[in-house]
Amino acid sequence: MSADPTLERIAQGNGLALCAAGSWTARFAPVLEKMVADAEKLRGSRPNIFIDVSQVSKLDTFGAWLIERLRRSLTDGGIEAKIAGLSANYSSLVDEVRRVKAEPAVQTRSVTITGMLEQIGRSVAGIGGTLVGLIEMLGAVLAAAGHVLIRPRGFRLTSTVHHLEQVCWRAVPIVVLITFLIGCIIAQQGIFHFRQFGADIFVVDMLGVLVLREIGVLLVAIMVAGRSGSAYTAELGSMKMREEIDALRTMGFDPIEVLILPRMLALVMALPILAFLGAMAALYGGGLVAYLYGGVEPEAFLLRLRDAISINHFIVGLIKAPVMAAVIGIVACVEGLAVQGSAESLGQHTTSSVVKGIFLVIVMDGVFAIFFASIGM
Amino acid sequence: MVGEISDAIIRVRDITVQFGKTRILDGLNLDVKRGEILGFVGPSGAGKSVLTRTIIGLVPKVAGRIEVFGVDLDKANTAERRGVERRWGVLFQQGALFSSLTVRQNIQFPVREYLNLSQRLLDEVMVAKLGMVGLKPEVADRFPSELSGGMIKRVALARALALDPELVFLDEPTSGLDPIGAGDFDELVRTLQRTLGLTVFMVTHDLDSLYTACDRIAVLGNGKIIAAGSIADMQASQHPWLQQYFHGKRARAVMG
Numbered sequence: 001m002s003a004d005p006t007l008e009r010i011a012q013g014n015g016l017a018l019c020a021a022g023s024w025t026a027r028f029a030p031v032l033e034k035m036v037a038d039a040e041k042l043r044g045s046r047p048n049i050f051i052d053v054s055q056v057s058k059l060d061t062f063g064a065w066l067i068e069r070l071r072r073s074l075t076d077g078g079i080e081a082k083i084a085g086l087s088a089n090y091s092s093l094v095d096e097v098r099r100v101k102a103e104p105a106v107q108t109r110s111v112t113i114t115g116m117l118e119q120i121g122r123s124v125a126g127i128g129g130t131l132v133g134l135i136e137m138l139g140a141v142l143a144a145a146g147h148v149l150i151r152p153r154g155f156r157l158t159s160t161v162h163h164l165e166q167v168c169w170r171a172v173p174i175v176v177l178i179t180f181l182i183g184c185i186i187a188q189q190g191i192f193h194f195r196q197f198g199a200d201i202f203v204v205d206m207l208g209v210l211v212l213r214e215i216g217v218l219l220v221a222i223m224v225a226g227r228s229g230s231a232y233t234a235e236l237g238s239m240k241m242r243e244e245i246d247a248l249r250t251m252g253f254d255p256i257e258v259l260i261l262p263r264m265l266a267l268v269m270a271l272p273i274l275a276f277l278g279a280m281a282a283l284y285g286g287g288l289v290a291y292l293y294g295g296v297e298p299e300a301f302l303l304r305l306r307d308a309i310s311i312n313h314f315i316v317g318l319i320k321a322p323v324m325a326a327v328i329g330i331v332a333c334v335e336g337l338a339v340q341g342s343a344e345s346l347g348q349h350t351t352s353s354v355v356k357g358i359f360l361v362i363v364m365d366g367v368f369a370i371f372f373a374s375i376g377m
Numbered sequence: 378m379v380g381e382i383s384d385a386i387i388r389v390r391d392i393t394v395q396f397g398k399t400r401i402l403d404g405l406n407l408d409v410k411r412g413e414i415l416g417f418v419g420p421s422g423a424g425k426s427v428l429t430r431t432i433i434g435l436v437p438k439v440a441g442r443i444e445v446f447g448v449d450l451d452k453a454n455t456a457e458r459r460g461v462e463r464r465w466g467v468l469f470q471q472g473a474l475f476s477s478l479t480v481r482q483n484i485q486f487p488v489r490e491y492l493n494l495s496q497r498l499l500d501e502v503m504v505a506k507l508g509m510v511g512l513k514p515e516v517a518d519r520f521p522s523e524l525s526g527g528m529i530k531r532v533a534l535a536r537a538l539a540l541d542p543e544l545v546f547l548d549e550p551t552s553g554l555d556p557i558g559a560g561d562f563d564e565l566v567r568t569l570q571r572t573l574g575l576t577v578f579m580v581t582h583d584l585d586s587l588y589t590a591c592d593r594i595a596v597l598g599n600g601k602i603i604a605a606g607s608i609a610d611m612q613a614s615q616h617p618w619l620q621q622y623f624h625g626k627r628a629r630a631v632m633g
Contacts, residue, residue: 061541096508
């Protein structure tokens with residue numbers, strides 16, 4: 001059944017017969033290709049060359065194409081090489097491949113210096129485009145919010161509550177756990193190093209300021225960008241891929257109002273709550289370590305905390321939270337709507353949503369630090 | 378109801394498939410003969426796609442036995458299963474083209490995995506396959522998102538045919554095509570069946586397809602095959618659903 005294929009050359013008068021035999025199938029394609037390439041050199045050597053396929057036991061598209069390829073290269077200026085002995089079973093297949101046009105131009109991508117420069121230029125220009133996109137989305141979301149304020153019936157409460165559950169309530173365990181551990185680590189490191197100066201108790205100052213002012217909110221924002229920002233991008237992206245967003249638009253709904261505004265609102269409400277819970281968990285963790293590892297009594301810890309930090313530290317932390325949430329949300333939604341038709345594109349945009357979200361959150365934190373320092377808060 | 382056929386390429390015996398408490402297929406028997414085009418019809422939600430997916434191993438069954446090319450798929454080891462999978466091609470309802478690969482890469486993907494061929498031969502055979510399904514070589518470097526619905530079906534068929542399978546499963550190949558496009562597609566399936574000696578298992582809703590493309594028709598109802606035979610047998614059947622299906626307003630329009 002699966003006899004090895006052969007291609008014998010048999011001289012017939014002043015002509016030449018190429019006798020194909022065995023199974024000309026994809027399995028033997030590498031061998032077949034070599035045989036065909038050898039036989040192609042016979043072009044023009046005899047006035048009359050034909051291909052005899054009567055002994056072929058099995059033929060598929062690959063074999064049929066190779067025979068056709070041989071026939072084409074043997075066809076020499078007006079004298080057409082013929083295929084003989086074709087059985088009825090295979091004639092339609094051979095006819096089918098005969099209709100195939102010449103091979104298509106294979107697109108090759110070459111790496112050149114100009115190409116690389118072009119790539120760099122496009123990336124830089126892309127940054128500008130991204131910024132414009134973010135500002136556009138901010139404007140669109142604000143416009144949608146204004147629209148909803150005028151016409152409160154357009155507000156999607158159910159959707160907002162649903163997203164609030166997803167990004168806030170369900171995030172509580174992981175956020176509390178991670179910030180608790182970070183609080184423990186800060187306290188342990190502080191005590192370990194401050195002890196050399198006999199300044200154990202100052203660990204409370206460090207912990208309070210760091211957690212309430214900087215680390216607490218920043219860490220939670222990064223977690224939210226990774227957890228909820230990516231989810232928003234993936235959701236909106238796959239809706240875009242399946243034309244669900246276009247469907248909304250044709251029904252006269254504004255996708256920004258229906259899909260994005262509830263998500264943004266949920267996120268803006270969620271982040272301060274999570275930042276507050278995170279800060280409490282971190283303080284608790286820090287206090288626990290200070291007691292167990294540093295021997296600082298809880299009463300002493302609380303007293304010191306009251307002296308070391310003012311309400312300002314707490315307010316500074318919480319003011320940042322909704323702004324960071326808005327940045328994360330806008331980046332996630334812009335990336336989600338930028339998804340094209342392919343699964344690869346969805347992956348790319350989800351990645352860049354998280355990366356850009358975290359980057360911008362840290363930039364925002366720096367801007368806030370300068371701002372609060374200059375107004376003396 | 379289904380007689381033993383000696384050279385059956387697919388042999389399904391007493392298949393039962395259940396989702397939770399809902400029984401979709403209930404002791405179903407079906408044979409597909411070598412070289413035929415079997416049209417598989419039934420009301421929406423009767424489990425036509427489920428049966429197809431059960432045969433190709435995507436849906437687990439509760440009971441029964443499936444043989445394809447004489448290989449019992451439950452008893453087959455990984456290598457035997459691979460061997461069977463290499464000999465069949467599947468056209469999914471939505472095409473299921475790999476969205477991040479071009480048409481060229483989609484068609485070459487299974488070939489590249491299973492066979493060790495030169496790039497030149499891969500490209501030439503890819504063009505031949507595109508030609509067989511009626512597409513021009515120019516579409517080769519497009520992505521699936523840049524194709525029309527009909528083109529997606531054709532490219533998906535070309536991919537299903539990439540390894541020269543002996544058996545192809547078509548899940549509603551003409552749904553979503555205009556009547557002319559659907560007619561062309563039926564013609565295409567017929568031609569390919571003749572040229573490549575294919576056996577075709579076609580789930581369809583399209584009466585035209587049944588009349589023009591299929592050799593035999595099997596009807597699914599209540600989790601069983603309620604009838605199998607030629608189009609004339611179907612028209613003669615007294616089963617109420619068949620009566621309605623083949624003598625309804627649309628059927629009369631097709632028969633002229």
